[in-house]
Every structure is written in structure tokens, then in C-alpha cells.
Amino acid sequence: MGAHHVSDLTVKPIAVEMTNISKRFGGVHALRDVSVTVRSGEIHALLGENGAGKSTILKILRGVQAPDGGSIAIGDEAFERLTPQLARQKGIGMIFQEMSLVPTLTVAQNVFLASEPLTGAGLIDDNAMQRRSAGIFASMGVSINPAAIVSDLSTGQQQLTEIAKALSQNAAVLVLDEPTSALTAGEVDILFDLLRRLRAEGKAIVYVSHRMDEIFRIADHATVLRDGRLIDSRPITDYTLTTLIADIMGKETRDLSEFTTASTAQDEVILRVENLSSKLRHGGNVSFSLRRGEVLGIAGLLGAGRSRLARMLFGLEPIAGGTITLRGHTTAIGSPQQATELGLALVPEDRRRQGLVLAHSIQRNIELPILKRLGSTPFVDQPKSRAATDELIKRLAIKVASREAPANSLSGGNQQKIVIGKWLATDPDILILDEPTAGIDIGSKGEVLRLVRELAAQGKSIIFISSELVELMAVSDRIAVMSGGRLVETIDKSDLLNSTGEATDLRAEQKLQLIVQQGGKHV
């Protein structure tokens, strides 16, 4: 079967060949000598953890970044670097993770944005635009009304419109970056049917996803990157889920064991959540309990409902049903003000948008959640505020010239420390951290993890949401796995560390990855 597959591939023409691509950012090698060959009529999965180099290689393919070394061949032309215009001209079509459509325009207007067909008089030919859009959708085998306004479409239909836009520009290579993270199961089926049809027409498709089940459903070939290096590139049939995860996550463990301490969980259950569901998403259902001094990790894929859970607990999102029991009392949390008064704190996912007033100083940011406690008068107790800020700067080792420095002048790691700091200032009993280490440097990551364990040892309870499973394993006492809005399984860390069974040769975080990928079915 393997041999058959190989001979099959050799006849397929090469669409894009990237050879020995290297890219450095400062002292960091984002890519080292990476070679990828994408063939027409093939769905090519590009795999790797966050920071493995996937987005860098895609940016080079799109012409947004220039490689430091290597070459790119498209068809029979070779380039040292591409520009966005050149890439588009040569048939590279990018389907963005964050939609790049103008929501107020019609589908047809978006498909032909900036390349509108004109009438003889030089005006935009709306009829031709709609006719040609309809033609593209027909060839895609999907039914979308070209005259519909984009903001009225579902996420899945918007995604299909993006693809139509790329096809209208005669793209020969389609790049899809996490295309299914916001789609329903039905929409995913439609997308996959389309991708198979495009493959049959001879398009080359580069597919980036963290969802292994999708990779095995749709991809023909898998290329795995890790730490900027090419690990392997082979037909998907050569892989099993277990071997693919092993390739992606690597053999050697990144050593975060220094952050692992014995559990400091006490007996008292401080928070119990039962059958919690959101008004904004149907079918969700979450139950768990959290003890004083415990770190509960939450794992799951993009769109699993982890951030939604955090927002519901913090009064930012309406609750459809279920109960929240805090220190033995059933509580309704209707607003962040109320959540704060009840001793909850949320370090949100998007620190720049949700966590900070970027133009304001560190002190102003740290003051916000504790304004009520800064003196009993309407006036801000300045000395108290300064003291609180200075104490947090020192405690969290935030590197700043002064507390007056604006938040946007700091690095990601230091910004994150300010967001954590402003919530520590409220002295919460329960601290919810949503992807607290995303996009921050290694040193700051370590400090965040150490801080989490310190806080747990002081009797704080922590809910730690992260997509980095190594981190979750290091810092959590128990790990809850979410999938499709539901909390599907809660696992003791010790069970992952010394379980027996079919997958004993996997490391703990690889086992966890298997559970996350399979939506909770036990290994």
C-alpha cells in the first residue's frame, strides 16, 4: 500500500517546492533548512505545535516575509523571495483564519474586491460580478447567494466565500489555516467535500490544523515541523494518531518539572459547577469542582468552549442553566463587578484587548480592579495606589523604567505580568488564567508557572486554561478536557504519569494530547 502511494505521488506534478528555507528573528531560528514539496491534486497537512514555524513558512509562501536562505519554486519558476502581489499572481491563495471579508458588502462584491469586472463605460458591472460569483459557487458545489450581505452569513458560509475569492483569482495552491475552528460539524463536512472536489480538479491544498481527526480524514500527506526544523514529511497512511503525536511533540521532554510541586490542594471545595451551559452556545454542559489550593488545568482544542467557561464564571457571558456553588452557597454571577466581589479574578485570553488599557500607565492599569479599596472616599488614595503598584512590580519582577510607563511600551511577558498583577491586587480566592503564557518569552513563561504554584501553596485556587499540554502537565493537579462546549473528562495528573494500557510508551502530555484529540475517549 505504501509503495503504491509513493508511485502515485511521483506522477503528480509539483505545485510548490520550498527548498532549504531558513529564517531568523534576532537570535531565534524560526526556520532552519526546511524543505517542503506540495503537489497538485494533494491535500498537504502542515503540522506542528505553536512556535514550530508553521506560520513563518506560510508567511514566506504568501510573500509577507522574506526568507534568509533557500529558494521557492512555483511551477517551473524559481524565486529567492516572494512579494504578496507576486505570490497571488503565481496562484497562491490564502484562506485566512481571521476572516478577511468586508462584512457590509455582498458576497459577490467581496469575491471580486479590488478586481471588479467593469462595464464598457468603466463602471463596476454588478450583474457580471454576481453571475461569475454564482458560477464559482456552482463549480464548488455549494449554494450561497452572491447578493447576500456577508454579515448575514454563517461562519461556514463566510469561509466558503473566502475560498471562492481565492478561486476567482485562479489560485492553484490554496492555503487553509485552522479553517474549521469556528465551524459546526455539518459545515466541516461541506468544507471537506469541497476540498476533495478541488483536489480532484488538481488544486494543491495546504492544510494547517491542530485537529488530528481532521488530518486523518482529509489529508494525503503530512509535513511535521518542530522548533523550526523539518521532522518528517510522508504520506498520511504511514502514520497512526500515536506516531503522529509523537512526531509533533518530540521525543525529548521540555523540562518543566521544576515547576511541578506536590499538590497543595486542601479538602475544602471552594467552587462547584454543575451542568453549566451558555446562552450563546447550545449543547454546552460543564460540571467540575475546585478545591482550595488546587490547580485545575483545562485542556481542549480551539473552540472547545474553554474561554467561554471562563467568561461565564466571571459574569461576562449569560448563563442558560446550571448552578455555581461558591464556598457552599449557590450563587448567580451576573457581572464582573459581582464576580470580583465574590473573590474571583480573570486574566483574560487577549491581554491587549481585554486585559489592559494600553495607552495608560502601569499604575493606572493595576488600580482599576481595586479602585473601591483605594480609600473610602471618592478620591483615589495615591500613596496607597503607588505602594500597591510598586509592590506588584517587585513581586512579579516586572521590568519597567517606572510605574508611570505606558503599558504598550512593555514586552508581551511584562504586559501579561501587569494583567496578572492587577488581579493579584484584588487578593482573589479563585484565579482563572486563560492562556496566560501565549505569546510571551520563555523566561516569563517560567515565572508565570512558578507563580501559579506559589499561589496554590498560599491557598488560592487556580483554573489554568492552556493549549500547551506540557505546561498543563507541569502545573496542574487535575486536568479537565473540554470538547464541543462540554467538559468531557477530568483526569488526575498521577493517572497520566503512571497509567498502564496500550499507550504506555507515550509521555504523559502525549497521552493527554490523545485524549484531547479524541474528545475524551479514554486511551
Next chain:
Amino acid sequence: MSDTTAMSERRETPLGYFKRTWRQNIIYIGFAVVFLFFALTLHDKGFLTPNNILNIARQTAMIAVMAVAMTLVLSSGEIDLSVGAVAGLASVTTAMAVAWGGLPAGIAAGIMTGVTVGLINGFLSTRLMIPTFLTTLAMMGIAKGTAMWVSGTAAIPVLDRTYPAIFGGGNIGAIPTLLLWMLVIGVIGHIVLRRTKFGRQVLAVGGNVVAARYSGINTGRIKLWVIVISAVTASLAGMLYAGRLQTGRFQLGEGDELSVIAAVVLGGTSLFGGKGTVVGSIIGALMIGVINNGLILMGLEYSQQLIARGGIIILAVALSQAGTRPA
């Protein structure tokens, strides 16, 4: 991300500090330059006489008072286009109430006018989520129409003796009461914005409304308060107009919203929220007053005054707002 860190975490030189902050303080430099220019060129025309200076203060007081509240409004990321019309309406309701029930009734009517308009603007914007640009634009017409209707478009005389003495007509010693009103409102506004929890919340809401909400601030309530404060302050300005001219008329305050917003933006407050200075706004209002006064003394015709004033304001705003647009 990391390279900007390296830059900003270095210590700043005094020259660097000046380069970074001079635009924020351009209003003070600009005010000094304009004032000196008129002082030198119009010396023999009486620009510097105490009488003329106090006159400038009197003419500017209403704009300055409204500019204090507008500083809060813009700092919270909102706008209030109805202030001029609300001032006119309040001048009418106050004058009518004084005629009916004397001084206390007049004061109550003026304040209640502001509270009512503010609550309507505020609820429309914070509950129905209609942008303040639209609610206050509509309110501009409603307030003016109401003033014309209740007064029958006539001027309502204020015959009470005490009222003008308190609101804008009289002097205390050599100091016009209008100047005192401006100073008192200015000091209160400055303290509210700089020193109170409310002020911090206003700036946070204007700086990043999402982060403010995530920080446990009731962003709707803060905006409602700011809008009510603006309308009440506009009514106070209308009461001052009524006192100064001993008349309530719907035309009083007409077009003031533009001068007020220009003064606030000249002063260095961001049109996009999150950054504001009451002192700057008052200086901005005074600068507009000085320019108006100087251009008249220079003997420019009204048409020329309009053009010169517009040009100066555009120049000053361009300098003070450059680089403050959101990324």
C-alpha cells in the same frame, strides 16, 4: 514586540522627554505665542488693558465651563453635540421660572433641564446603544425646538435683581462672577478627572471599554454619568448666559458645541478617548477667546475673522493631535 521593549526600557534623556511630550503641551506654548503676538502688535489698541482682559474672560466663561464637562465626555470616548442648544433651552426655562417663582425656581428649572436632557441622552446611548454622536445630534434639534416653542421664540427678560448678580452679570470686587464660575468649575473638573475614582473609570472606559468591563467597571453607568454631567453643565452655561444678558433666548449658545469641542481638542484631550486634561481645555477656551478678541481689535472684518480663526484652530489641533490617533 521585544524590540520596542528594549527601546522603552532604556532611561530617557531630557531631550527625548521633550520630544515625546511637547505635543501634549503645545496648547500652553500656543497660548503664550498667540497672547504675546497680540500683546505686541495690539499694544496701542488696548489689548493688554485690565478691562479688555476681563472682557475676554467674560466672553469665554460659558465656553470654558462647557469645555470642562466636554473633557470628561471626550475622555470617556463619547461626544456631546447638544451642549449649545441645551444652554439655550436652559436660559429660556430659567428665565421663565424666575419670572414665575423667583430665584429658587429659576435655579431649579435650569438644573432640571440639564438632568432631564442628560438622562434622555444617556439612556438612549447606554441602554439602546445608539451612539452619542446621533443621540446628541438629534437632541440638538429637540432642545432648540423646545426652547423656541415654550418661549414662543421671544426673548424672556430676567427681572430679578439677585439672579444676574450670582449668574454672570455682576462683579465681586474687581473680579467678574463669570470668571469665578469658570475657575470653580475648572478646579472641580480638574480634581474629578485627576484625583477621583470616577475620573479614573472615565479614562479607563475611554481608553479601552472592553478592558474596563473585564476589570469590573460598570461601563454603562460611567457613560451615563458623564453624559448627565455634560448636560447639567451646559444648562449652567445657559443660566450664566441668562444672567449676563438678563434674558433667556433660544439663540443663546447656538453653535457653541463647535467652539467647546475645538477648545477641548486644542487643550490636548483625545477625540478618541482615554486621555484628557481639564486645565488644557480651559486654556483652549481662553485661546479661542483671545484670538476672537485680537482679531476684532486688529480691525478685521467678520468674514476675515472667521477665516483667520478657523486657520489658527486647524493648525493648533493638527499639532496637538498628531500622533495621538489609535493604532
